[in-house]
Amino acid sequence: MLKIAPDLTNEQLDDIIDIVADTKIDGVIATNTTIDRSGLKTDKNKVDAIGNGGLSGKPVGLRSTEVIKYLADKSNRAFPIIGVGGIHSAEDALEKLDAGATLLQVYTGFIYQGPSLVKRINKAILKR
Numbered sequence: 001m002l003k004i005a006p007d008l009t010n011e012q013l014d015d016i017i018d019i020v021a022d023t024k025i026d027g028v029i030a031t032n033t034t035i036d037r038s039g040l041k042t043d044k045n046k047v048d049a050i051g052n053g054g055l056s057g058k059p060v061g062l063r064s065t066e067v068i069k070y071l072a073d074k075s076n077r078a079f080p081i082i083g084v085g086g087i088h089s090a091e092d093a094l095e096k097l098d099a100g101a102t103l104l105q106v107y108t109g110f111i112y113q114g115p116s117l118v119k120r121i122n123k124a125i126l127k128r
């Protein structure tokens, strides 16, 4: 599986689709953490003081879903996509599946919500 950043442009995502086809990689994990610092509630000085690094959880959720949707739509669902980034609730998980993810991973949401998040996600999927 190839794991990609949420900071890639759509042109770069087109390249990813070609690379997966050419190399027969089994699929894509979308997405990793982000270097983007826009739209945060935390004071900018504090964010600057914390410094560089990958941001996970809610701030990456929307872009992660956009990347999943772009890859799924543009490739005609040609390969499996593992959806990850900002899943903190069953609704977030269903959004990723609706965008075109075939499997899900939960990192930051697991820390904040605890293991019962997985149960809630599974129940929501079964309810469909």
Ligand SMILES: Cc1cc2nc3c(=O)[nH]c(=O)nc-3n(C[C@H](O)[C@H](O)[C@H](O)COP(=O)(O)O)c2cc1C
Residues within 6 Å of the ligand: 003, 031, 032, 033, 055, 056, 057, 058, 060, 084, 085, 086, 087, 105, 106, 107, 108, 109
């Ligand atoms: C503490 C921590 C460590 C991580 N370590 C790695 C890593 O070693 N390699 C990697 O590809 N992604 C790593 N990630 C990124 C996660 O796999 C995931 O793609 C990203 O955090 C978005 O999901 P989330 O919002 O559920 O955390 C890490 C994330 C966190 C929070």
